[in-house]
Amino acid sequence: MARVVLGVAGGIAAYKSVFLLRLLTEAGHDVRVLPTASALRFVGAATFEALSHSPISTEVFDDVDQVAHVRIGQEADLILVAPATADLLARTVHGRADDLLAATMLVARCPVLLAPAMHTEMWEHPATVANVASLRERGVLVIPPAHGRLTGADTGPGRLLEPEEIADLAELVLRAGPGALRPDLLGRRVLISAGGTREPVDPVRFLGNRSSGKQGLALARVAAARGAEVTLVTANVDAPAPAGARRIAVSTAEQLRVEMLREAKRADIVVMAAAVADFRPTVVSDGKIKKGSSDPEPVALTRNPDILRELVADRHPGQVIVGFAAETGDANGTVLDHGAAKLAAKSVDLLVVNEVGAEIAFDRPDNAATILSADGEQAIVARGPKALLAARLLDMASARLPDQGSDPR
Numbered sequence: 001m002a003r004v005v006l007g008v009a010g011g012i013a014a015y016k017s018v019f020l021l022r023l024l025t026e027a028g029h030d031v032r033v034l035p036t037a038s039a040l041r042f043v044g045a046a047t048f049e050a051l052s053h054s055p056i057s058t059e060v061f062d063d064v065d066q067v068a069h070v071r072i073g074q075e076a077d078l079i080l081v082a083p084a085t086a087d088l089l090a091r092t093v094h095g096r097a098d099d100l101l102a103a104t105m106l107v108a109r110c111p112v113l114l115a116p117a118m119h120t121e122m123w124e125h126p127a128t129v130a131n132v133a134s135l136r137e138r139g140v141l142v143i144p145p146a147h148g149r150l151t152g153a154d155t156g157p158g159r160l161l162e163p164e165e166i167a168d169l170a171e172l173v174l175r176a177g178p179g180a181l182r183p184d185l186l187g188r189r190v191l192i193s194a195g196g197t198r199e200p201v202d203p204v205r206f207l208g209n210r211s212s213g214k215q216g217l218a219l220a221r222v223a224a225a226r227g228a229e230v231t232l233v234t235a236n237v238d239a240p241a242p243a244g245a246r247r248i249a250v251s252t253a254e255q256l257r258v259e260m261l262r263e264a265k266r267a268d269i270v271v272m273a274a275a276v277a278d279f280r281p282t283v284v285s286d287g288k289i290k291k292g293s294s295d296p297e298p299v300a301l302t303r304n305p306d307i308l309r310e311l312v313a314d315r316h317p318g319q320v321i322v323g324f325a326a327e328t329g330d331a332n333g334t335v336l337d338h339g340a341a342k343l344a345a346k347s348v349d350l351l352v353v354n355e356v357g358a359e360i361a362f363d364r365p366d367n368a369a370t371i372l373s374a375d376g377e378q379a380i381v382a383r384g385p386k387a388l389l390a391a392r393l394l395d396m397a398s399a400r401l402p403d404q405g406s407d408p409r
């Protein structure tokens with residue numbers, strides 16, 4: 001349980017903060033809501049009070065004897081502002097203390113996470129751009145807003161991230177500290193594959209695997225929050241893609257291969273988190289295969305191309321390539337022995353080695369793994385949310401990128 005201050009600024013997206021509040025309290029956190037006076041023109045104080053089980057005040061002069069801004073600021077483990085409006089960003093840059101939220105932010109020394117929401121023109125205005133840069137320089141975490149439908153019929157960057165995504169990122173900062181969302185991937189392009197391929201047998205059947213795509217989605221979410229331009233190639237993933245990612249949906253290994261090889265040409269980091277079927281049926285029946293009365297024919301299989309190998313063969317200077325390996329220990333070696341052999345065989349920069357079993361890794365929100373690097377680093381990531389493994393992996397990948405100024409392309 002952590003003490004979270006949820007700041008809410010006055011924008012139409014303030015209604016989403018109600019869902020966010022709910023998610024934070026359901027996760028067991030002690031949440032204190034600090035709306036600005038204009039936020040209360042969008043959402044009533046009673047809603048925040050009922051869901052947070054705490055009184056709401058907006059002004060420093062409410063409950064003066066309690067010196068609320070000092071106490072709340074000193075006790076907080078995280079200050080999360082969602083939505084953060086252009087005005088809130090500007091006031092924060094200047095260290096204003098003209099309401100309870102602003103004063104609390106000045107007192108606090110815990111991580112501060114801002115989720116902006118505003119019209120595209122306001123987000124792209126040089127004043128806001130400079131404010132965001134200045135806040136980031138100071139260590140304030142500003143997550144890029146999503147690209148999507150705004151208040152009216154217009155679309156563009158400026159939409160508040162969905163409450164589930166913000167809650168996920170807030171949890172990551174609480175567990176791993178502010179470094180997990182530092183903006184080290186600004187100006188970088190990250191390509192990620194996620195999910196599991198399906199190889200058709202006939203129009204209704206396929207050979208598939210148990211990958212849910214959750215680890216790839218977590219990687220995309222954290223990379224986008226760290227400023228990367230993210231392309232996510234999903235193979236049979238139902239869950240919505242993170243707001244910051246451009247999504248390309250595919251189904252078979254061959255479709256995944258085509259998209260990955262094309263998109264990798266412009267990527268700085270490539271992560272093959274998808275589970276690719278090693279084989280596909282040699283012949284795909286046009287019609288549904290009938291049960292009939294005789295014994296079934298065996299299904300002949302053909303080897304699928306190894307996409308990761310092709311990506312490595314195609315890599316451009318400075319590109320960092322990451323593979324995943326789901327392993328089980330056996331008579332020939334431990335899980336890590338197999339991982340080390342695969343790292344060398346595939347010539348990737350980083351390999352995430354998962355031990356798999358009935359209960360481990362697949363379709364679960366958490367994961368545990370060891371990350372091996374070609375240059376000999378080994379990082380053990382204990383069981384935790386998939387975003388935690390994502391952040392650690394991105395730390396290691398971004399440390400291996402060439403300096404932006406010396407990009408060889």
Ligand code: CTP
Pocket residue numbers: 253272273274275276277278304305306307308309322323324325326
């Ligand atoms: N991979 C790929 N193309 C394939 C198979 C796997 O790009 N046809 C990628 C996966 O996305 C993963 C990595 O290769 O990043 C390792 O996958 P894995 O199935 O563990 O490796 P294989 O080479 O198939 O080895 P194994 O014999 O252990 O299955």
